[in-house]
Amino acid sequence: MIVEPKTKGFICTTAHPRGCEKNVLDDIKYFEAQKKLEMPGIKNALVVGASTGYGLASALGASFSLGAKVTAVALEKNAQKDRGRTASAGMYSLAAYQKEAGGRQLYLKTIIGDAFAHRTKEKVCEIIKGAGEPIDMVVYSIAAPIRLDPDTGERHSSVLKPIGKEYSSKAIDLSSFKLSEITIQPATEGEIKSTAKVMGGEDLELWVSALSKNDLLKDGAMILSYSYIGPPITHAIYQNGSIGAAKAHLKATSDRLSGLYGVSSHVSINKAVVTQSSAAIPVLPLYISILFKLMKEKGLHEDCAQQIFRLFEKLRDKDRKDLADGNGFIRMDDFEMLESVQKEVARRWEMADGENLADLADLDGYKRDFLKLFGFGAEGVDYGEDVEIEVDLERLGILNLAD
Numbered sequence: 001m002i003v004e005p006k007t008k009g010f011i012c013t014t015a016h017p018r019g020c021e022k023n024v025l026d027d028i029k030y031f032e033a034q035k036k037l038e039m040p041g042i043k044n045a046l047v048v049g050a051s052t053g054y055g056l057a058s059a060l061g062a063s064f065s066l067g068a069k070v071t072a073v074a075l076e077k078n079a080q081k082d083r084g085r086t087a088s089a090g091m092y093s094l095a096a097y098q099k100e101a102g103g104r105q106l107y108l109k110t111i112i113g114d115a116f117a118h119r120t121k122e123k124v125c126e127i128i129k130g131a132g133e134p135i136d137m138v139v140y141s142i143a144a145p146i147r148l149d150p151d152t153g154e155r156h157s158s159v160l161k162p163i164g165k166e167y168s169s170k171a172i173d174l175s176s177f178k179l180s181e182i183t184i185q186p187a188t189e190g191e192i193k194s195t196a197k198v199m200g201g202e203d204l205e206l207w208v209s210a211l212s213k214n215d216l217l218k219d220g221a222m223i224l225s226y227s228y229i230g231p232p233i234t235h236a237i238y239q240n241g242s243i244g245a246a247k248a249h250l251k252a253t254s255d256r257l258s259g260l261y262g263v264s265s266h267v268s269i270n271k272a273v274v275t276q277s278s279a280a281i282p283v284l285p286l287y288i289s290i291l292f293k294l295m296k297e298k299g300l301h302e303d304c305a306q307q308i309f310r311l312f313e314k315l316r317d318k319d320r321k322d323l324a325d326g327n328g329f330i331r332m333d334d335f336e337m338l339e340s341v342q343k344e345v346a347r348r349w350e351m352a353d354g355e356n357l358a359d360l361a362d363l364d365g366y367k368r369d370f371l372k373l374f375g376f377g378a379e380g381v382d383y384g385e386d387v388e389i390e391v392d393l394e395r396l397g398i399l400n401l402a403d
Helices: 017-033 053-064 089-103 118-131 189-199 202-213 242-261 284-298 304-315 339-351 363-372
Strands: 044-048 069-074 108-112 135-140 146-148 155-157 167-173 178-184 217-227 264-269 329-331
Touching: 017 053, 017 089, 017 304, 044 053, 044 118, 044 202, 053 069, 053 089, 053 135, 053 217, 053 304, 069 089, 069 118, 089 108, 108 118, 118 202, 135 202, 146 189, 155 189, 167 284, 189 242, 202 217, 202 242, 217 242, 242 264, 284 339, 284 363
Parallel strands: 044 069, 044 135, 069 108, 135 217, 217 264, 264 329
Antiparallel strands: 146 155, 167 178
């Protein structure tokens, strides 16, 4: 099948297997080009949400920078050849990761399954127990639109809405990449609670509890989860909105885990990047486009792999006094939040209109990064060539619990 990008707003309904593979190979090349990180306490890592963005970069970093054995969990879809539907980008990325790890004799066990489900946790624990060594690092990187409560079966949906009052702002229409105005009504109490159910810390604690009950969690194990704060111009829709409330729940849960389970639990505040999740958040595509242009001008820009490598560098010494800020967050957004950067971003934000947007923001860069998420625009890939769209999970040794 010849695969072309088919986009609608912040969604691309196709993915290119060779383009996604090239992205993974590029990240592996980056990690392998860096000095190998010596973290003696990190030998066995579990990455939940390992197929895209910071989760995928964390898994790749654990394998190719730390030399750790990795168990990777993600919910992705394989191709439906009879309907002409490609697999998801995450599926192609995990397939490439599994192939490259195997070629280097690195331990990687990939499980396709619903991370929220008890069945997935039970099977993962069974696999880890069979491998014979406890987990000493858990990375939790889930960004999901829905969650089925594993006990009640109730369906919870996450929403991206302000709290208390409606929100109006400039934004980019991702269909045309032109400036627009948006107005979003405030979340209801039910929507706020439902978003916390999906994006809060409840499932993270269920994972840690499952590992602990099965004696699969090493004493003092590192627990990492990811969040975002951003500047004041995004706070109404993010930090002070429904998703921010969920992330506050995640932080409170993370703090509690350290005392309950004898682990070292941290929330890392990462830099804004183009992901499927951030593309769905009103205001962020415009903010990111302006931010990236400025950070590239200043030589401060980092992608997911670069950000995670720098995070792992910080974590080599868990006792370093500057690891976390006064609120207990690891601040990997430090370059983004520099006063000189944010002052100029705010100035450009105020100036932006339909006439000067292309001069103030990196629209072309955002488009490239967005399409790259789905494997399009990669150098050296022949997009006119017929490609196999179905991933042979059995041949690769990837366990599929999603059927």
